[in-house]
Amino acid sequence: MQRKVIQQLPPNLVNRIAAGEVIERPASVVKELLENAIDAGATHIIIEIQDGGKELIRISDNGCGIPPEELPLAFAQHATSKLACDEDLFRISTMGFRGEALASIGAVSHASITSRIEGNDEAWVVENRGGTITAPQATAGNVGTTVEVRNLFFNVPARRKFLKGSATEMGHISDMVLRTALPYPHISLELYSSGRSVLKLPAASFHERLLQAWPDEFRGQMLPLEVSDAEIQIHGIIGLPDLARPTAKYQYTYLNGRFIRDRFLQHAIREAYRGLTEPGRHPAAILLITMPPQDVDVNVHPTKIEVRFRDSGRLHGLVLAEIREKLLANDLAPPATFKTPRPAENAAADPFETTAREKLAEFFSQHFPGEESAGTPASPVQSAIGFFQAPHVIAFPEANKPTYPDPTTIGQNQGQGSYAGKAPAIQLHNCYLVVESGEGLEIIDQHALHERILFEELKARITRGPLESQRLLIPEPIKVSPKQIALLDQIQPVLQRLGIEVQQFGPDTIAVQAFPSFLHRIAPSNFVQELLEKGENEQLDLHDEELLHEVLDMMACKATVKAGDALTPGEIEALISRRDLVERSSNCPHGRPTTLKLSLRDLEKQFKRTGF
Numbered sequence: 001m002q003r004k005v006i007q008q009l010p011p012n013l014v015n016r017i018a019a020g021e022v023i024e025r026p027a028s029v030v031k032e033l034l035e036n037a038i039d040a041g042a043t044h045i046i047i048e049i050q051d052g053g054k055e056l057i058r059i060s061d062n063g064c065g066i067p068p069e070e071l072p073l074a075f076a077q078h079a080t081s082k083l084a085c086d087e088d089l090f091r092i093s094t095m096g097f098r099g100e101a102l103a104s105i106g107a108v109s110h111a112s113i114t115s116r117i118e119g120n121d122e123a124w125v126v127e128n129r130g131g132t133i134t135a136p137q138a139t140a141g142n143v144g145t146t147v148e149v150r151n152l153f154f155n156v157p158a159r160r161k162f163l164k165g166s167a168t169e170m171g172h173i174s175d176m177v178l179r180t181a182l183p184y185p186h187i188s189l190e191l192y193s194s195g196r197s198v199l200k201l202p203a204a205s206f207h208e209r210l211l212q213a214w215p216d217e218f219r220g221q222m223l224p225l226e227v228s229d230a231e232i233q234i235h236g237i238i239g240l241p242d243l244a245r246p247t248a249k250y251q252y253t254y255l256n257g258r259f260i261r262d263r264f265l266q267h268a269i270r271e272a273y274r275g276l277t278e279p280g281r282h283p284a285a286i287l288l289i290t291m292p293p294q295d296v297d298v299n300v301h302p303t304k305i306e307v308r309f310r311d312s313g314r315l316h317g318l319v320l321a322e323i324r325e326k327l328l329a330n331d332l333a334p335p336a337t338f339k340t341p342r343p344a345e346n347a348a349a350d351p352f353e354t355t356a357r358e359k360l361a362e363f364f365s366q367h368f369p370g371e372e373s374a375g376t377p378a379s380p381v382q383s384a385i386g387f388f389q390a391p392h393v394i395a396f397p398e399a400n401k402p403t404y405p406d407p408t409t410i411g412q413n414q415g416q417g418s419y420a421g422k423a424p425a426i427q428l429h430n431c432y433l434v435v436e437s438g439e440g441l442e443i444i445d446q447h448a449l450h451e452r453i454l455f456e457e458l459k460a461r462i463t464r465g466p467l468e469s470q471r472l473l474i475p476e477p478i479k480v481s482p483k484q485i486a487l488l489d490q491i492q493p494v495l496q497r498l499g500i501e502v503q504q505f506g507p508d509t510i511a512v513q514a515f516p517s518f519l520h521r522i523a524p525s526n527f528v529q530e531l532l533e534k535g536e537n538e539q540l541d542l543h544d545e546e547l548l549h550e551v552l553d554m555m556a557c558k559a560t561v562k563a564g565d566a567l568t569p570g571e572i573e574a575l576i577s578r579r580d581l582v583e584r585s586s587n588c589p590h591g592r593p594t595t596l597k598l599s600l601r602d603l604e605k606q607f608k609r610t611g612f
């Protein structure tokens, strides 16, 4: 092989390589520019975005500004005002210190800095076109700095291609702005996308600012945390155990004003909630840790998201002990919440009063058309879903009062079914049904089986047109992220088929206007919120049919009897007799088995009756 000579790389190429580490997507540019504005002492910052940041990112601040003679240096590599001497590297108290962000951004975009310092009459501007820096020019402008970044990655096609759609990039940007701004309540921030307001964070009190990261309903369920030992201070808020979620979405940890991800800290938080939340859930917590800069190394990761503590054990112990103590000293029961009943609902429709009996009543009224008596009102299930539409009129003998098949008649009205002549099925632990079968016995998971049956019924029903829905008297508002709004746009057609009507109200609010009638016991806003959260965390398949099935499955799951619901013998029999009419009844829609079989032969083996 022919050897090539070693040569110093030209600065442009060095910067482009460095940019690869720090600037991954538009949100990384926003983070760097925002941090610079915070370091510059700004109290008001405006961020304007076009096309998810691919077209334009512009950040204007009212900070200290940059004098004209230093402007070209701001774009230069390894040029910073934040480190004056060697020792400063070990006591960093600013967000930036590498002197690299603007050089990196300039190398992969068309960027400009316009800045004016206090005492100067005019602002000055320098431009950087993919690494070529112009001389400063006088221009008009307020005290402070505006950085404009256009055509990001115009000269790195591989990166540009890798960027997602504008809505997704915008979602990353607004998450980034929120998380960067949380520890700075005195700074007011405004974020716009193509002129539309996306996020407004007015200057606020400390707790008020932190609460901007959580949904409104978390407000009454948080505990403030204030801890300090000789060197470490922790301020923040923690959520009651009930607010723990499947993802760490509502967990934010900061060190000296910088958002960090640290597995020791995450572990300490999780441990503090041990036994109070379901395993695998992430508690809601926002912790701002302050410690002497020399006790931590922030220079271990190009984006500074990881840090190294000199004494991580001590921090772990402090966080664990203080959160645990706070939790144990407080009443952890979540406050009761009451949803306004929707029209045409009876008293039993309160979601907190739902019993297995009522759910089964609905189930029966679908499946036992023979039980009806003409002239009485149809159950909400019938009228909504129309499983057994006319000629039947399914009804309760007394208005709103469900009846159940008489246990003594079990086997009569289903005499032709496979259970005729068998011992009656029984329920164990309000959870499992044990049934005598031809070959032996079967153990059924009542929730899994009911879920599969409802899911199949719904799937069959949806082929005949949209589910019938009921308008809400008072639309239920939900606070949403820009990512969730983009997602909502995408899934609207499927929601319409399912009878869910949702409209956008303002930049960060949507409202549920109508909801499937048969789900009248479920709070519509909770359902839609859960759906959007799943989508946001990429837990939904967004292809139309798959999405439809996933949402139908969610509906089936929520409308189903649960483990722990006591059933009458008649209800049990009804559930089992439906099993044969449904395809794939052996598994619930999630793939869990609904039924375990134990043959007589298995039993004989186990009891060693046959000498095996």
Ligand SMILES: Nc1ncnc2c1ncn2[C@@H]1O[C@H](COP(=O)(O)OP(=O)(O)OP(=O)(O)O)[C@@H](O)[C@H]1O
Residues within 6 Å of the ligand: 032, 036, 037, 040, 061, 063, 064, 065, 066, 073, 074, 075, 079, 080, 081, 082, 095, 096, 097, 098, 099, 100, 101, 102, 103, 144, 145
């Ligand atoms: N918005 C701003 N207001 C005032 N000065 C700024 C602003 N943005 C950048 N500067 C000046 O430009 C310098 C270079 O900024 P740059 O972001 O490249 O590096 P840094 O912030 O020092 O370090 P890092 O690379 O870690 O961010 C800063 O040190 C600062 O003096």
Ligand SMILES: [Mg+2]
Residues within 6 Å of the ligand: 032, 035, 036, 095, 096, 097, 101, 102
């Ligand atoms: Mg910087």
